[in-house]
Amino acid sequence: MPLLWLFVIVLALGALGFVLGRQRAIASAGGDARQLHSLPNYYGSNVAILTVVPALMVLAVWLILQPMVIQARVTSLIPEAAIEQIGSRSLVMSDVRRVAEGLDTAVAAGALSEAETRGLSTDETDVRARLGEVGVALGGAVTPEVLAAALRYRALDHTADTLRSGLVIVLAALGLAYGYLRTRQEFRARNSVERAILALLMLASTLAILTTVGIVFSMLFETFNFFELYPWREFFFGLEWRPSFEGGSDLGLIPLLWGTLYISIIALLVSVPIGLFAAIYMAEYAGKRFRAVAKPLIEVLAGIPTIVYGLFALITVGPLLRDYFAQPLGLGTSSSSVMTAGVVMGIMLIPFVSSLSDDIINAVPQSLRDGSYGLGATQSETVRQVILPAALPGIVGAILLAASRAIGETMIVVLGAGAAAALSLNPFEAMTTVTVKIVGQLTGDTNFESPEALVAFALGLTLFVITLGLNVLALYIVRKYREQYE
CATH class of the missing domain: 1.10.3720.10 (MetI-like)
Known part of the structure; x- marks a missing residue:
């Protein structure tokens, strides 16, 4: 499922939760909103927050971890000889991602069928036999090792996308149900909503700090790699x-x-x-x-x-x-x-x-x-x-x-x-x-x-x-x- 559709579905469930939570709160008070602990909108907002926030947080974490996990699994499939031939592991993975995206495009355009791409990943002889067709479909030369890794990358990526969509939708539905069942006349919805907003504000400030820390540490890490290859004295005091x-x-x-x-x-x-x-x-x-x-x-x-x-x-x-x-x-x-x-x-x-x-x-x-x-x-x-x-x-x-x-x-x-x-x-x-x-x-x-x-x-x-x-x-x-x- 495309990421935009998933995001829209979660927001739609949140809007539905807001309406249902507000209606249930008013109904629990016998139709008299003055009998409620909080304003009716607080009850609807509480259900909407429980529906949207946990699902989107899991979605954000999944989007961060998915490429890292897939790349780690695919990298182990690439022989060292192929890495040395191209130059570096990062360049090999760039080619793998390019070919994987090209395979999706080729399948969508009809240049390759889904059955052909599955067949290519089963046997190395078949891979070599189909390299010409895949190269034509992708607009460039493709090595057997890169193609096999790209097929594996594509399969893992599609599986992860399916699991992500199912998990996020189920989590949003569970949040909606939990928030709806908690909605009662005596429930302190305003306190719950204010605590949730406070937590979101703290999370936003923490993410800003962690982003700065991440930028600094990424530069430090690569700088240390540079000084392992080049003397720091010549860098800081060199005149050329x-x-x-x-x-x-x-x-x-x-x-x-x-x-x-x-x-x-x-x-x-x-x-x-x-x-x-x-x-x-x-x-x-x-x-x-x-x-x-x-x-x-x-x-x-x-x-x-x-x-x-x-x-x-x-x-x-x-x-x-x-x-x-x-x-x-x-x-x-x-x-x-x-x-x-x-x-x-x-x-x-x-x-x-x-x-x-x-x-x-x-x-x-x-x-x-x-x-x-x-x-x-x-x-x-x-x-x-x-x-x-x-x-x-x-x-x-x-x-x-x-x-x-x-x-x-x-x-x-x-x-x-x-x-x-x-x-x-x-x-x-x-x-x-x-x-x-x-x-x-x-x-x-x-x-x-x-x-x-x-x-x-x-x-x-x-x-x-x-x-x-x-x-x-x-x-x-x-x-x-x-x-x-x-």
Whole structure:
């Protein structure tokens, strides 16, 4: 049964449970809802929760475990010789999944019959005899080992899908029956529903935390695998970045880290003054009518996709900087440069700095302004000597959050700064960042067991630590500010 249909059936049973539970509660009170412990909707919600939630939780766990269990069983069927011939176990399993999906498509299209696919899995001689037909049906060459594993994978997957559908529907029906039978006049349905909602909220927060932990541990695991193949000293202190999947790669972090910091600093030099001055003007000088128009227009910049900023850097800003600055000054002839990416990224960061700083300045107590005016200070003196020092911790936090956003940017760098890893002080020279190289190392025909591919996880972990540190520092500063003025 398709997953969507199963989901719809469970929701339909939940809706039915809501209606039946509500009706049974009112009937148990003799038709007078005032005699019930809780409102009638609570009784219906209790039945619906018992119907839907356990079934969907089992469905979610099943969807996570099913591919892992099937892959573990199918992998044991593949000979080591076939794995060595293709390159790695992960690549073999990718081929197995592709062929298994292709067999489903071929059967659905009539290119192979269900009886033929069952026959192929019974005898290796028959498998070899039918390889040509299957290859034509799937649009590519298929080895006997991969085909046999794909047939087994397909059979296990179909069996697991059938068991999953039956178990989830039966569990939903049992939940409906149990909730319906519990519904009585004296049943404390509101307490039960509130406990269930509290449990769901706790589960949601726990899943968010576990997701973060899972991401970190997955990066740590692959990073350890990388350092088993490549020396960590050469990675952290190397000055060359020359990956080669044929061996002899130089995978030094410093050129990428330098490009990341250089572009981010230029972006902050553009965004911080403009964003901060705009925030001061809108918070202290602009009228309500102008602020109502200007603030949304500035915040529109935050909603523009980064690929659009990248195209703007490639087509407009890059040639402009090259023709009017780089070439006349003899600093370069390329439109892809650190300055191009930094300027466009700074434009993208203006609303981050402006909106956060505006909110922080408006949060400064009015009593501080009134006291300054009472002492005879002008408005500009009040802004400079009272408001900005009071809002400084929050403004610094906004700048750090913008810096972490700049460090993680990719598309603007790809189109505006190029992909060359270099150590240079020339802002009109092409450079690249950590995020760009993460994408580059994980795309294309890649052997994911080689250091050239695993280095992407080491780069990701390094970037994660940097941005995490900036975010923690920003949150610490903002929290300290809030404790002082709230």
